[in-house]
Amino acid sequence: MDDLPAVAALLAAAPPSCGPVRLVAVDGHAGSGKSTFAGRLAAALGGAPVLRLDDVATHEELFAWLPRLRTEVLEPLSRGLPALYAPYDWTLRRFGAPRTLAPAPVVVVEGVGAGRAGLRPHLAALLWMERDARGSWERGRRRDGPALAGFWDGWTRAESDHFAADPSRPFADALVREKSEGNEGYEVTPVGAGTPLSAPQGPHPPPRRHAP
Secondary structure, three states: OOOHHHHHHHHHHOOOOEOOEEEEEEEOOOOOOHHHHHHHHHHHOOOOOEEEHHHOOOOOOOOOOHHHHHHHHHHHHHOOOOEEEOOEEOOOOEEOOOEEEOOOOEEEEEOOOOOOOOOHHHEEEEEEEOOOHHHHHHHHHHHHOHHHHHHHHHHHHHHHHHHHHOOOHHHOOEEEEEOOOOOOOEEEEEOOOOOOOOOOOOOOOOOOOOOO
């Protein structure tokens, strides 16, 4: 049985985290299945908007995009206003036409680094794709083909450095696992009691957002 409908219901009932918005992060290694999961989660939420960090990062700023994200996305959403950002074109190496992100009840942020320290205070929940780095990267390389082999060589080093300095997994509210091949769906396992994805038994404390 797919866990997504129950997960979506719990997320929709979570307290807002960024103004009126419940910001839900989907993080994990490149190639771990974040984009597909985020799309299915958004559908289970009734068509929630998805902000893909591939549209925010650039060749020069693989992980140095947080100041722009704060200004263009977090600040407007925190005031209940639409955000306006320009998605990056990885082929043309330039920003495209501006795109609007509505302050919907739930907004999904998907990409490597979505659960970084600078974003966690704004999150209603952090979901981590539970697939190891090497297996994720191998899958990503197969998906993108030999033409992007050079990019992947540089990316894996940058991703490793990022997670070494600013890990997301220890702060995840739940781990997401793809079910076995031939059995579509996801298993979503809350990490500890009192997370937004634990079935509530009454008031519970907010999830961990900072290192102890």
